[in-house]
Amino acid sequence: MSVLSPYQLRQQCRSGAFSGNTSGFAPGFVQANMVILPKQYAADFLQFCHFNPKPCPLLGMAATPGAFTMPSLAKDLDIRSDLPKYRVFQDGQLMAEPTDVRDIWRGDLVTFLIGCSFSFEESLLADGLEIRNISEKVNVPMYRTNIACTPAGVFHGAMVVSMRPMxxxxxxxxxxxxxxxxxxxxxxxxxxxxxxxxxxDINKPDFGDAVSIKPGEVPVFWACGVTPQVAIANAKVDFCITHSPGHMLVTDLANSKLSVL
Amino acid sequence: MSVLSPYQLRQQCRSGAFSGNTSGFAPGFVQANMVILPKQYAADFLQFCHFNPKPCPLLGMAATPGAFTMPSLAKDLDIRSDLPKYRVFQDGQLMAEPTDVRDIWRGDLVTFLIGCSFSFEESLLADGLEIRNISEKVNVPMYRTNIACTPAGVFHGAMVVSMRPMxxxxxxxxxxxxxxxxxxxxxxxxxxxxxxxxxxDINKPDFGDAVSIKPGEVPVFWACGVTPQVAIANAKVDFCITHSPGHMLVTDLANSKLSVL
Structure with a gap:
């Protein structure tokens, strides 16, 4: 399975043949967090990403409300079916976790794609560094902090960070x-x-799983893509679709393209 | 005085008009540590610098034994007179701290110039970071470590580090x-x-002065240009000339030229 191209994997998501975690699939290619919001929230959310680029690095935004393609990131994309699993929220409540959202798609929905730590973890591993959550085969531990994001419209909240001991x-x-x-x-x-x-309490993450911290190591904290999910929950938006955690959009963009130096 | 160009400052050193610490002079220009060794040690010392580039970053080496110019780093240079103060060692003992070494110059002496932290401190300050040793107006604290340098011929020893709390x-x-x-x-x-x-004991540096570490700060350690001096002492070379600490060669090279990105 892991030798599938990003396009082939998306096609398997579309047909329903694949609905699993995308970690380790299509190595070398960017995987993205996804947020879909009704048009009335889009301008505020875009501004929130602009004000908080470390936790909310915007990789892409649909050209128009209702659009389900993103030509610069993935060929022949249907954002409504090409992720393995979705989460649908109404009034802040998780209502469903479907593998396809074509039946509930609306012409006013605006899609945002946000960078994911899988891209830099790959470069750290390639350099010979150990990523504890990978070697212990768990989700990365994530924590709510007291670092306030810059608010934008209805969106506000504290930064969530991921932690890797080194x-x-x-x-x-x-x-x-x-x-x-x-x-x-x-x-x-x-x-x-x-x-x-x-x-x-470093041993009690707010999201994900705890990992061991060995003698001589210090916890290192990165801004985390869960931050916008917290801001969306705080905003009490009436409707929202996201990817299901770990079930990312796999794009055609090589991770190396994101490296600026 | 601080508006002197590097060339003007070197000329004042040459005439004897200036023999002070060069910190803060000729801002924006590279200042260098200097080591002068008899020819029989030069190949080993060059290899030591090559093997240990973080503590011994070689900025320049004289083209031939006896040469006292370095055209790529400073115009009209006479390395024997254009530093404010020198140290002369015989069999590991500090014998003199003259302002000129023309009278003891020999045709077998090979000059090495090694990078100095003044260059990066300037960029840190420009970015708004505080350098504690500068704000407390003392020499940077330096420590012997248990990090072994890679030996080369007669040169060996542990890395010396400088420390700045942040x-x-x-x-x-x-x-x-x-x-x-x-x-x-x-x-x-x-x-x-x-x-x-x-x-x-972080409060008892082996060289330089202690600085205060405030709550929430951690000591940050850089490889230090005192490392080659320790290696030279360990090598028990029979003759050596260095700059006097803080009395550097001021070159014509802009600090920004050392920035690779």
Whole structure:
């Protein structure tokens, strides 16, 4: 399965043959977080991404309300069927987790695609660094912080961060590598003392799973793509569609294209 | 005085009108550590610099033994007189600290110039970061570590590091900025726990002066140009001339020319 091209994988999502986690599929290609909002929220959400580029690095936005293509990121895309699994929210409540949203599509829905840490994790692994959540085969631990995002319209909230423990010398190398990837969260925002950014218990993440932190390692924190989901929940939007966690849009864009240096 | 060009400052050194610390002079221009060794040590020392580029980033080497010019770095240079102060060592002992070494110059002496942290400190300050040793008006604290340099011939020893305390977010920014300056020690080699690199008491530096570390800050450690001086002492060379600490060669090379990105 893992040798499928991004296009082939999207076609399998469309036909219903694939509905799993996309981690490890189509290596080398950008996977994206997806947010679909009614038109009345689109301008505020775009501004929120603009004001908070580290947690909300915008990779793409549909050209018009109702559009379900994104030619610059994926050929022959139907955003309504080409992800393996979706989440549908009404008035902040998770209503369904379907594999296709064609039946509930509306002409006023605006699609946003946001960078995902899979892209930089690949470069860290290629450099020989260990990614603890990968070696322990769990989801990356994520935490709510006391770092306030810049609000925009109805969207507001604290930054969510992901954490990967590293020895300091490896953390320095990771900062160098991630600095190249400004469109996928960029350099870390903090390392060391969790309490300094409002995290009370590093062993109890708010999202994802705890990972072990070994002697001599420090926690390193990256701005996380869960941040916009928190802002959307705070905004109490009446309707929203997102990808299901881990079930990303796999694009035709090579990860290396996101590297600015 | 601080508006002197590098050439004018070197001329004042040559005439004896200036023999002070060069910190803050000729802003924007590269200042260099200097090591002068008899020819029989030159190949080993060059190899030591090659093997240990972070503590010993070689900016220049004289074309031939006896040469006292370095056209690529400074016009009309006489390395024997154009630094404000020198140190002369015989069999590892400091013998004199003259302002001119023309009278003891020999045809077998080979000059090496090594990058200095002044270059990256300028870029950190320009970015709005605080450099504690500058704000407290002392020499940067430096420490012997347990990080072994790669030996070359008679030259060997542990890496010496300089330390600047910073908040983690500032340290991340400093790592980005210093990564551009591979010829002036590059990115830090460590942050956080001093004991992890063999430093027993952060308040008792082996060279330079202690600085205050404020709540929320971590010590950040850079490979330091004192490392080659330790290696030279270990090598028990019979004769050596260096700059006097803080009394650097001021070159005509703009600091920005050392930035690779």
């Amino acid at each position: 020895k300091p010398a490896d953390a320095i190398r990771a900062i160098q590598i991630c600095s190249r990837f400004v469109q996928v969260h960029g350099a870390p925002v903090h390392f060391g003392d969790p309490a300094a950014i409002g995290i009370n | 908040k983690p977010a500032d340290a991340i920014r400093a790592i980005q900025i210093c990564s551009r300056f591979v010829q002036v020690h590059g990115a830090p080699v460590h942050f956080g726990d001093p004991a992890a690199i063999g430093i027993n």
